[in-house]
Amino acid sequence: MAKRLAIVLTEGYADWECALLMATARGDCGAETVVLTPGGADVTSLGGLTARSAGRAEEAAPGDFDILVICGGTIWQSGKAPDLAAPVRRFLNAGKPVAGICDATLELGRLGVLDERAHTGNYRSQLADKVPAYRGGALYRDQPQAVNDRSVITASGAAPVTFAKEVLEAIGLGSPELLDYLRLYGDEHRPASA
Numbered sequence: 001m002a003k004r005l006a007i008v009l010t011e012g013y014a015d016w017e018c019a020l021l022m023a024t025a026r027g028d029c030g031a032e033t034v035v036l037t038p039g040g041a042d043v044t045s046l047g048g049l050t051a052r053s054a055g056r057a058e059e060a061a062p063g064d065f066d067i068l069v070i071c072g073g074t075i076w077q078s079g080k081a082p083d084l085a086a087p088v089r090r091f092l093n094a095g096k097p098v099a100g101i102c103d104a105t106l107e108l109g110r111l112g113v114l115d116e117r118a119h120t121g122n123y124r125s126q127l128a129d130k131v132p133a134y135r136g137g138a139l140y141r142d143q144p145q146a147v148n149d150r151s152v153i154t155a156s157g158a159a160p161v162t163f164a165k166e167v168l169e170a171i172g173l174g175s176p177e178l179l180d181y182l183r184l185y186g187d188e189h190r191p192a193s194a
Contacts, residue, residue: 003031003171006065008057009106010038012074012084015045017101017157020185021069021164027180028174036060036149038082046073060087063092066171072102072157077130087109091149097170101146102157109134122156161185 005025007018011068025031037043037053044050060068068091075081091098100108105121108114109131120141123126127134141147146155146162148170155163165182168174 002146003029003066003173004064005031005033005034005167005171006057006060006087006148008037008060008068008084009035009043009045009051009053010073010075011041011080013043013051014044014072014102015049017160017163018023018071019071020160020182022165023162024178024182025173027170029122031173032063033126034065034090034104035037043084051157057082057084058086060090062091062096063068064069065091065096067097067167067169068094069098070098070100070107072100072104076106084151085170092182093185095151096152097148097153097167099153099155099163099167099170101155101160105154106153108152109136113152114139114154118147119152119154120145120156120159120177121154122168186193 009028022033025033034053034054036055036057038057040053042052042054068087084107088098094127109127114136118139118141124140124142146157146159148166153166
């Protein structure tokens with residue numbers, strides 16, 4: 001049976017953050033990516049791409065999906081951020097991974113999920129500045145790559161490649177060939193040879 005990824009997109013989602021993950025999961029791994037949104041409404045990205053919702057993010061169930069992935073976007077720093085406590089807790093309680101990239105890490109911080117796990121985000125002070133109840137500062141990893149600790153995956157918005165890698169490995173779709181393929185996306189950062 002194909003793996004299924006619940007991808008939570010919100011109004012103003014950062015379209016580049018989950019695009020590589022979704023394309024690789026579907027095209028290279030034979031997985032199914034299902035877009036869920038708050039309230040089940042269609043949403044438009046920062047870049048103007050409209051995504052059709054397949055259901056309500058609040059109702060995401062671990063029996064239906066292998067992982068819950070929350071994409072970043074402008075909403076997570078606004079007063080309009082959806083409450084994803086119920087699906088996040090359902091997935092973690094069922095032993096299924098939860099992943100958040102960029103400002104979606106703020107939601108994980110609000111829920112206390114990062115207080116006892118190694119994690120990363122956009123920059124060291126963002127969680128403390130935006131989430132008063134956050135207590136995980138000592139576990140913050142100031143690094144450009146995604147972090148996976150006990151079924152919670154976090155990444156900055158500038159790390160969609162390692163985010164995709166960690167998500168796919170967490171649900172058993174990792175392989176040396178996949179890692180080599182994803183590394184291609186970082187090649188532009190290597191110094192050019194003479």
